[in-house]
Amino acid sequence: MKLRRIGTDPATRREVSALCLGAMTFGTTVDEETSFAILDRFVAAGGTFIDTSNNYAWWAEGTQGGESEALLGRWRKSRGIGDEVVIATKLGARPRVPGGGFANPEGLSAKVIRESADRSRETLGVETLGLLYAHIEDANTPLQETVEAFGELVADGTVGLLGASNHWMWRVERARNLAAAAGVPGYDVLQYHHSYLRPRTDIPSRRAKDGNQGVATGEVLSYLREQPGTALVAYSALLGGAYVRDDRPVDADFVHPGTDARLAALREVAKQTGASANQVVLSWMIGHELPMFPLVGASSVAQLEDSLAGVELELSADQRARLDAAQ
Template structure:
């Protein structure tokens, strides 16, 4: 186990993403994944109130509800660490104080618990003064409804501003940040965010650890046609542009949309390096990508999802694998050329 920032909360060095629950994994499959994760030593489960409102027929909160039914069946609430997020549920958009309070109460009800371990601001809300949002989170912390404050998808400048507000007003500092960071998405995080986290003792739980499957070779032979126009990914609200290659189109599912941003000659070189190291060590490529993230000094627990139980062993192996200095240097060098 490792400590989550300065929170005093001990977590397994890999967080399980619950974004697939109620989306690509039905309730029974999700329960099996959760069982296998905890049997493998895991205890850190990530979700959001907006998962999975982006799926036709869903309304948001499906992931939390599935986790709740699992907790009720296993009676293990106190042995797991649950993080959820606010700002993307269709009924609770943004980070106005009243919305934060109402969304948290709704999440607690769906999860069947009276507290969450980590409560994240899922996306920055420029329409609400940051000082008001920070106070709203601190109020919930003092009320005992959350154990730690987290920030997701915040820039380094906005994290710094949140810290300044907390120090000025005497609020508890955020304990964890959830950024987009992996072997093919390094520069913004390492330049703008990581230094802030190190200085403040904040833990990092990077999402898209496997780059939506790109780093395990899922899309090595698939490109994006020059005829595909930019369009908005419903997952994360991220805009993806036109990627020109000479190969066929990516699929247009949410994961394929997200993975398309990584497709380049430099990105494929990273995939090749990951594969070579994985082959030499006798492990899956996912384990290597996760192990590289774990080697960063401020990273507490990379975040990865599993649609099925069969995908879990490779992820769990990444929580134990330690790369050599030479392996790390190879990955550092080749991934530095991306973007």
Template sequence: MKKIIIGNTDLEVAPINLGGNVFGWTLDEKKSFEILDAFTDKGFNFIDTADIYSHWVDGGSGGQSETILGKWMKERGNRDNIIMATKVGGASGTHPVDTSKKHILETVDKSLQRLQTDYIDLYYTHFDDEKTPVEETLEAYDEIIKAGKVRYIAASNVSPERLIESMEVAEKNGLPKYQALQPHYNLVERTDYETKYAPLAEKYGLTVFPYWALASGFLTGKYRSEEDFSKSVRGESVKKYLDEKGIAVLNALDKVSEKHNTTPATVSLAWLLAKPNLGAPIASATSTKQLQTLFDAPELALDQSDIDLLDTASK
């Protein structure tokens, strides 16, 4: 399988990034281990989590996903084969978004403890509090990189302005630079990324790992009517997509997936993989059947007519 090198790093990842938000939420430890084993058995090595997963959904403090991943890596003895990404700065329970140096230095140690590891491969600014000076945040990252706790840093929910400022401050002061970008981007959420962030990814050589790559399951095609929203815990969050544009996207996905004898989810991920600077879409799975749709995406080569059809439907 062809691997991708992240930004200007020595991190090589397979082209699907497994989302860890379901571990400890919709999947218990045993089921999580089964999904992780199946994922890595196929040669994939890139896992995404965050310090606040997975009880952010009900106001808890999080950490369950990291804990499960730590136990799994310890039991399997495979830490050196995994590229582990986690995040700092997200709000959890009563704790607000925080990218201060104090918070980062405290939080990284808790993540390392839960992950049962000495280092994090890729450490994201999950959300930017937009008040901590970017110098302070980058100085904190510099400290933990020099201490060997983190290898490289990346940005998720950071405004274009603060992202530009971070890159300029890093360049000027010899501080660590973000190497990857994790935006909200998929067939039904294109405008924000393509107009504001894609030019920055190109300019700064950032490798892009889109989250909600399947629009919370909408792009799998399983939500096609109001009655379908009760099919999963995520059902309510996809209501907004069931409009004229969303139905047009599903129809286009049906055509392309039928042509290639595959699924709408696989086509959706393959469409992302065809985009410039795209490294690996982030998608979670709660069954081996769902995993197969992820495995199939890097193998699917969409032709220009497929891409044009999907681009037009999703504009």
């Protein structure tokens, strides 16, 4: 497994696997036996980076979430997993009441941040959360309060790295400036929906709602170029199977006149390499000039195996240029 550095502060940065395994459905739509098998195979292949959230997956069970974290905690305990595996989790979007959804999330107040982080540590069975994200924005809490609360978690050893998911870039930048002014750690990792196909720019993303950006636009990528070391964790990197399954249409956020050219280039390179389109996408992302960690889910060991093969695929300079040039 290829390893990459995540984090900019020498005191907290880590080396983690280039592929991040998403555990969103573990413990709900993916049963415990299958989830454990997927996790075991990921670690056996050298995987050390797993993603979850304290609200996964409330929509499957009509709860407040936490099923994924609970399963990961049981898996860690049964396998003797230590801090060699970084489990990233998120807070802020957990429903306040069972089944409440995103209409009334817990938010990012100092009280919620402390209580949610402690609950996640207990559920996961860890002393320190390797990476903690602010899951969605909270316009009702002063940003200074949120920033300082996250900084306190790092200061007392509760959290290693901090990240923001789905935030508008101006909010990310303001939060980082506030953190720097206060002398506390800021967001080192950004998580957005990103893939090989480019998002539409003529209409707002369907994920751009409730004060959240969602898709990694050109603005996000431009920001990363100007912030060396800041990493992008790209969720839904394989577009839910749309690259390889005829019954899975491409997400509307990525359908525009340039899509066909990108898909044609992808299919050409896949044919040249003998790899699947998914594997080419993962290889392209991992080898990108920006520090990109594709985040992929799996509902079977076979699905994970396909993604692992993508990590090992090496694209030639010409193949990468062909993919990049497609408009």
